[in-house]
Amino acid sequence: MSIVFQFPPEWRVTVHVERVGETDAKGNRGPSTEHDVEDCLVTTQATEEEARTDLSDTTAYLFTVPGADFASDDVVTVPEGPGRLWPWGRFVVNGDVDYGPLGTRVQLRRA
Numbered sequence: 001m002s003i004v005f006q007f008p009p010e011w012r013v014t015v016h017v018e019r020v021g022e023t024d025a026k027g028n029r030g031p032s033t034e035h036d037v038e039d040c041l042v043t044t045q046a047t048e049e050e051a052r053t054d055l056s057d058t059t060a061y062l063f064t065v066p067g068a069d070f071a072s073d074d075v076v077t078v079p080e081g082p083g084r085l086w087p088w089g090r091f092v093v094n095g096d097v098d099y100g101p102l103g104t105r106v107q108l109r110r111a
Contacts, residue, residue, distance in 0.1 A: 002039070002064070002065040002066060002102060002103045003063065003102045003103050004039050004040070004041050004063055004064055004065065004103055005039070007041060010082070010085075011041060011085060011086075012038075012039045012040060012041060013040050013041075013042060013078065013079060013081060013086065014036050014037065014038045014039075014040065014079075015036065015037050015040050015042070015062065015076050015077060015078050015079075016034065016035075016036055016076070016077040017034065017035050017036070017037055017069065017070065017074050017075070017076055017077075018032065018033075018034050018074065018075040018076075018077075019032060019033045019034070019035075019071060019074050019075075020032050020073065021033070035069060037064055037068050037069060037070070038064075039064055039065055040062050040063070040064040040068075040078075041062070041063045041064070041086070042060055042061070042062050042078050042086040042087055042088075042108075043060065043061050043063075043086060043087070044059070044060055044061070044087055057094065057109045058094050058095075058107040058108065058109055059087070059091070059108060059109050059110050060078075060086075060087040060091060060108040060109075061105065061106070061107060061108065062076065062078075062104075062105070062106040062108055063103050063104070063105055063106075064103060064104050064106075065103055065104065066099065066100065066101060066102070066103055066104060067099065067104065068103075068104040070093055070097045070104065070106050071093065071097065072093050072095060072096055072097065073092060073093055074092070074093045075090060075091070075092055075093075075111055076090070076091045076092070076093060076106075076108060077089070077090050077091075078090075078091065089110065089111075090110070090111035091108035091109060091110060091111055092108065092109055092110075092111050093106055093107070093108060094107040094108055094109040095107050
């Protein structure tokens with residue numbers, strides 16, 4: 001059970017993820033991929049402990065189900081919500097993704 005399901009459904013959003021292809025030994029870049037991730041909470045809030053340890057250029061946080069498919073440097077597009085409940089636009093995954101039993105936590109910075 002993910003922590004995101006404790007929040008109202010209207011707070012959760014589907015985001016679009018773009019990932020640049022891997023580079024092979026010869027320096028050739030493979031194909032890029034795109035996918036959507038459902039049930040995401042996007043916020044500018046962090047706990048005091050997180051704020052002390054996070055990267056300084058983090059501008060938003062994304063929380064979603066355990067094991068969600070995010071990687072460092074992915075480009076994440078967050079749709080605008082009703083009443084601007086969350087930050088929206090294009091972001092880049094900032095640093096490593098935190099995976100845990102209660103969910104996945106992703107630091108984002110504006111693209």
